[in-house]
Amino acid sequence: xxxxxxxxxxxxxxxxxxxxxxxxxxxxxxxxxxxxxxxxxxxxxxxxxxxxxxxxxxxxxxxxxxxxxxxxxxxxxxxxxxxxxxxxxxxxxxxxxxxxxxxxxxxxxxxxxxxxxxxxxxxxxxxxxxxxxxxxxxxxxxxxxxxxxxxxxxxxxxxxxxxxxxxxxxxxxxxxxxxxxxxxxxxxxxxxxxxxxxxxxxxxxxxxxxxxxxxxxxxxxxxxxxxxxxxxxxxxxxxxxxxxxxxxxxxxxxxxxxxxxxxxxxxxxxxxxxxxxxxxxxxxxxxxxxxxxxxxxxxxxxxxxxxxxxxxxxxxxxxxxxxxxxxxxxxxxxxxxxxxxxxxxxxxxxxxxxxxxxxxxxxxxxxxxxxxxxxxxxxxxxxxxxxxxxxxxxxxxxxxxxxxxxxxxxxxxxxxxxxxxxxxxxxxxxxxxxxxxx
Amino acid sequence: xxxxxxxxxxxxxxxxxxxxxxxxxxxxxxxxxxxxxxxxxxxxxxxxxxxxxxxxxxxxxxxxxxxxxxxxxxxxxxxxxxxxxxxxxxxxxxxxxxxxxxxxxxxxxxxxxxxxxxxxxxxxxxxxxxxxxxxxxxxxxxxxxxxxxxxxxxxxxxxxxxxxxxxxxxxxxxxxxxxxxxxxxxxxxxxxxxxxxxxxxxxxxxxxxxxxxxxxxxxxxxxxxxxxxxxxxxxxxxxxxxxxxxxxxxxxxxxxxxxxxxxxxxxxxxxxxxxxxxxxxxxxxxxxxxxxxxxxxxxxxxxxxxxxxxxxxxxxxxxxxxxxxxxxxxxxxxxxxxxxxxxxxxxxxxxxxxxxxxxxxxxxxxxxxxxxxxxxxxxxxxxxxxxxxxxxxxxxxxxxxxxxxxxxxxxxxxxxxxxxxxxxxxxxxxxxxxxxxx
Ligand SMILES: Cc1cc2nc3c(=O)[nH]c(=O)nc-3n(C[C@H](O)[C@H](O)[C@H](O)COP(=O)(O)O)c2cc1C
Ligand SMILES: Cc1cc2nc3c(=O)[nH]c(=O)nc-3n(C[C@H](O)[C@H](O)[C@H](O)COP(=O)(O)O)c2cc1C
Numbered sequence: 001x002x003x004x005x006x007x008x009x010x011x012x013x014x015x016x017x018x019x020x021x022x023x024x025x026x027x028x029x030x031x032x033x034x035x036x037x038x039x040x041x042x043x044x045x046x047x048x049x050x051x052x053x054x055x056x057x058x059x060x061x062x063x064x065x066x067x068x069x070x071x072x073x074x075x076x077x078x079x080x081x082x083x084x085x086x087x088x089x090x091x092x093x094x095x096x097x098x099x100x101x102x103x104x105x106x107x108x109x110x111x112x113x114x115x116x117x118x119x120x121x122x123x124x125x126x127x128x129x130x131x132x133x134x135x136x137x138x139x140x141x142x143x144x145x146x147x148x149x150x151x152x153x154x155x156x157x158x159x160x161x162x163x164x165x166x167x168x169x170x171x172x173x174x175x176x177x178x179x180x181x182x183x184x185x186x187x188x189x190x191x192x193x194x195x196x197x198x199x200x201x202x203x204x205x206x207x208x209x210x211x212x213x214x215x216x217x218x219x220x221x222x223x224x225x226x227x228x229x230x231x232x233x234x235x236x237x238x239x240x241x242x243x244x245x246x247x248x249x250x251x252x253x254x255x256x257x258x259x260x261x262x263x264x265x266x267x268x269x270x271x272x273x274x275x276x277x278x279x280x281x282x283x284x285x286x287x288x289x290x291x292x293x294x295x296x297x298x299x300x301x302x303x304x305x306x307x308x309x310x311x312x313x314x315x316x317x318x319x320x321x322x323x324x325x326x327x328x329x330x331x332x333x334x335x336x337x338x339x340x341x342x343x344x345x346x347x348x349x350x351x352x353x354x355x356x357x358x359x360x361x362x363x364x365x366x367x368x369x370x371x372x373x374x375x376x377x378x379x380x381x382x383x384x385x386x387x388x389x390x391x392x393x394x395x396x397x398x399x400x401x402x403x404x405x406x407x408x409x410x411x412x413x414x415x416x417x418x419x420x421x422x423x424x425x426x427x428x429x430x431x432x433x434x435x436x437x438x
Numbered sequence: 439x440x441x442x443x444x445x446x447x448x449x450x451x452x453x454x455x456x457x458x459x460x461x462x463x464x465x466x467x468x469x470x471x472x473x474x475x476x477x478x479x480x481x482x483x484x485x486x487x488x489x490x491x492x493x494x495x496x497x498x499x500x501x502x503x504x505x506x507x508x509x510x511x512x513x514x515x516x517x518x519x520x521x522x523x524x525x526x527x528x529x530x531x532x533x534x535x536x537x538x539x540x541x542x543x544x545x546x547x548x549x550x551x552x553x554x555x556x557x558x559x560x561x562x563x564x565x566x567x568x569x570x571x572x573x574x575x576x577x578x579x580x581x582x583x584x585x586x587x588x589x590x591x592x593x594x595x596x597x598x599x600x601x602x603x604x605x606x607x608x609x610x611x612x613x614x615x616x617x618x619x620x621x622x623x624x625x626x627x628x629x630x631x632x633x634x635x636x637x638x639x640x641x642x643x644x645x646x647x648x649x650x651x652x653x654x655x656x657x658x659x660x661x662x663x664x665x666x667x668x669x670x671x672x673x674x675x676x677x678x679x680x681x682x683x684x685x686x687x688x689x690x691x692x693x694x695x696x697x698x699x700x701x702x703x704x705x706x707x708x709x710x711x712x713x714x715x716x717x718x719x720x721x722x723x724x725x726x727x728x729x730x731x732x733x734x735x736x737x738x739x740x741x742x743x744x745x746x747x748x749x750x751x752x753x754x755x756x757x758x759x760x761x762x763x764x765x766x767x768x769x770x771x772x773x774x775x776x777x778x779x780x781x782x783x784x785x786x787x788x789x790x791x792x793x794x795x796x797x798x799x800x801x802x803x804x805x806x807x808x809x810x811x812x813x814x815x816x817x818x819x820x821x822x823x824x825x826x827x828x829x830x831x832x833x834x835x836x837x838x839x840x841x842x843x844x845x846x847x848x849x850x851x852x853x854x855x856x857x858x859x860x861x862x863x864x865x866x867x868x869x870x871x872x873x874x875x876x
Contacts, residue, residue: 022612022617023612023615023617029610035553035554060640065620065623065640066616066617066618066619068617069617072640074546074550074640074641075546075549075550077516077519078519078550078554079550081520082519082522082523100543101540101543102538104497104574104575105538105539105543108497109513109515111512112512112517116516135635135636136635138634138636170470172467173467174460177729179503179505179507180503191576196575197573197574197576198570199574200499202508203512291615
């Protein structure tokens with residue numbers, strides 16, 4: 001069988017990745033507080049055989065709350081608990097900071113989710129870098145060395161706790177009255193410079209043993225942490241070249257840690273506005289985010305290095321402007337922005353293409369998303385994608401019905417789940433407790 | 439309407455309060471890891487119109503794991519998330535330590551549960567006192583002054599975070615495009631000796647505003663904390679006199695804090711083995727815990743102050759033994775133990791009466807439980823009970839079908855939920871943010 005891609009879906013505030021998603025027709029503006037809605041969107045992703053849901057998290061709110069919804073879930077673990085009860089196969093990955101959480105608490109809640117979901121949990125073990133987050137804990141963000149130092153200790157300790165109730169410890173044998181083999185339930189007595197715990201944790205293995213480690217981070221310290229522990233990297237990248245370089249950095253780090261580099265999958269972000277054709281997609285995007293375009297023009301100016309007039313959103317760049325434009329070397333999205341501008345689109349349409357979105361953005365028919373994914377995948381730039389639909393209400397179905405069948409037709413994406421656990425879905429090898437090879 | 443009692447139910451490891459519950463016929467010995475089972479037991483309690491479920495928690499395991507299940511849930515918040523999705527009315531109360539959790543994390547997860555359950559969440563805000571728990575965080579248990587000092591700050595800060603997204607802040611008005619009134623979403627910027635947080639929390643009010651505060655603790659420091667913040671006290675007491683004294687201490691503390699003492703309800707523990715008659719109840723209890731009786735006889739000796747022979751479990755105390763017996767002043771259960779002994783029951787039957795259980799134990803027909811509850815309630819010793827069924831699998835239904843109807847018939851317990859929220863169920867006044875009266 002040829003190698004196939006992994007697809008995950010970002011699940012955030014209950015509306016979608018576009019700021020205007022909450023006020024679109026057909027969207028319940030109260031979805032921020034609706035666990036039902038999130039379960040429905042998760043079910044839609046599962047219908048599309050996606051391997052996992054990815055819930056980012058940063059316990060804080062910053063942003064234009066007057067006009068836009070907060071980005072995160074009310075609480076990622078509670079959201080995934082609801083989804084675990086309402087889905088059967090899809091993997092459930094939540095972000096949990098190693099900077100502001102106790103290892104014992106992380107170990108317990110993620111392993112409980114793993115049991116609850118019958119082996120579908122993943123932990124995106126990140127370091128927190130926002131001072132807004134730190135302030136919610138009455139603290140400041142530590143140095144990168146301290147953040148990643150604590151992260152190494154925390155992941156190691158959590159995995160030790162996961163394995164502290166031995167794999168075969170839970171016998172629950174009614175006949176003999178033996179509940180567990182106590183000699184397989186041992187304290188871990190681990191501690192380092194930052195965190196410590198005695199253990200044991202009192203939770204038996206799940207169907208996949210223990211949760212899968214994900215990571216998201218860009219620095220060499222992040223590579224080293226992921227290389228040692230992660231099976232999946234949640235990536236952010238705008239070009240095939242950069243994706244290749246990032247993927248290689250993580251693979252190198254894994255090898256450096258004594259692991260098979262194929263055990264670490266690099267998954268790139270992608271934003272989707274799937275519509276009947278390009279024009280319909282652009283109009284949808286304008287309805288969603290057009291309000292922000294006048295300010296965004298200012299940013300586009302910097303990317304292209306030419307003055308632009310926010311009062312003339314419906315006009316394309318002039319010949320003179322196009323001739324003078326130079327993609328900013330400070331922003332990897334600039335080359336694509338200039339390419340779109342040269343196609344003759346209006347200022348509004350250029351922005352509607354998502355040229356300053358957080359990830360490469362597909363605005364148009366499903367085949368364009370499939371082409372993008374195929375190109376990157378076959379270039380060896382990524383092992384898959386995590387998609388951020390513009391509006392969950394119909395954007396998940398649009399991807400599932402408009403993109404997934406094309407990828408399946410081309411042999412790039414599986415037609416059904418091969419196994420029952422997240423470990424199966426992402427090809428992560430069996431592991432229980434601390435990886436003895438590391 | 440005359441005053442009626444509140445009834446809560448303890449929900450622990452998935453088996454029941456008796457050590458042998460996991461291996462009883464009809465019980466799935468894998469229930470420790472089954473969220474389905476816990477949802478079923480919660481639904482049974484809700485059928486009985488019980489006001490709340492109480493989930494104790496202490497992130498640790500101590501005990502005879504070879505023969506007995508751990509006492510606690512895998513994770514109380516994940517368990518209540520599952521139950522929130524599977525029930526409609528019953529209150530959902532989890533224990534969360536103020537000693538080893540960050541206020542921001544507590545505030546977020548409990549308020550998410552409150553949203554998810556449509557206003558049914560309660561937080562049993564305790565201080566941790568076990569060194570086994572502290573060791574799981576690489577720490578030692580602080581002094582009582584420090585534990586309660588941190589508890590005061592933590593509860594205050596959590597309530598401030600709950601109110602930091604103003605009551606009417608969330609407008610989600612599609613027409614105008616206003617998501618929220620940002621002037622009603624303000625940082626709290628609170629900090630003390632132990633904890634601090636900037637806020638705001640980004641979660642709107644629930645149907646009950648914010649979760650209800652419970653407390654469990656016995657010291658004067660516990661009285662003061664509960665008196666200031668709690669609406670419900672989870673109590674442990676063996677006699678009407680002691681219950682009266684405890685209830686009064688909490689009421690006095692509430693008054694001292696400037697509150698109406700009727701705003702704090704004292705709820706006593708009670709263990710139930712409901713059966714067709716006393717003999718059937720005793721036999722059930724013997725099947726459940728008889729294995730432990732030979733050791734427990736040693737403890738009964740100390741309670742009664744006479745030597746007893748564990749090899750003669752099926753014989754009653756002799757005339758000489760009964761004449762020499764003196765209830766130990768060290769153990770408030772001793773007088774009841776002697777009373778039972780004098781009724782002529784065998785050693786085994788005395789223990790099967792639950793005379794050394796953690797709470798007063800009813801072993802017999804439902805009417806005996808109802809009589810006990812009526813006597814305590816009418817004596818003004820309690821505002822209600824939290825019951826610990828011996829085995830959840832059939833013990834919840836036994837209480838719901840065998841005790842609840844009698845209490846309803848006598849006008850002591852409601853026939854249906856009066857309202858939709860936990861605040862309604864326990865008569866806790868409306869509150870959002872910090873109580874301005876305190
Ligand atoms: C694609 C991606 C997703 C991320 N998601 C989160 C997140 O959900 N929560 C969070 O606190 N940090 C998140 N981060 C931030 C990283 O955890 C980290 O704090 C940041 O990249 C700075 O770390 P560095 O020093 O390794 O670059 C994410 C980073 C990337 C690249
Ligand atoms: C009825 C009752 C239930 C309790 N439940 C818990 C619990 O679930 N988790 C916990 O950590 N402590 C629990 N406690 C312990 C108290 O929180 C506290 O640590 C202990 O009573 C010592 O505190 P004190 O100094 O106030 O007596 C409970 C106490 C009582 C009386």
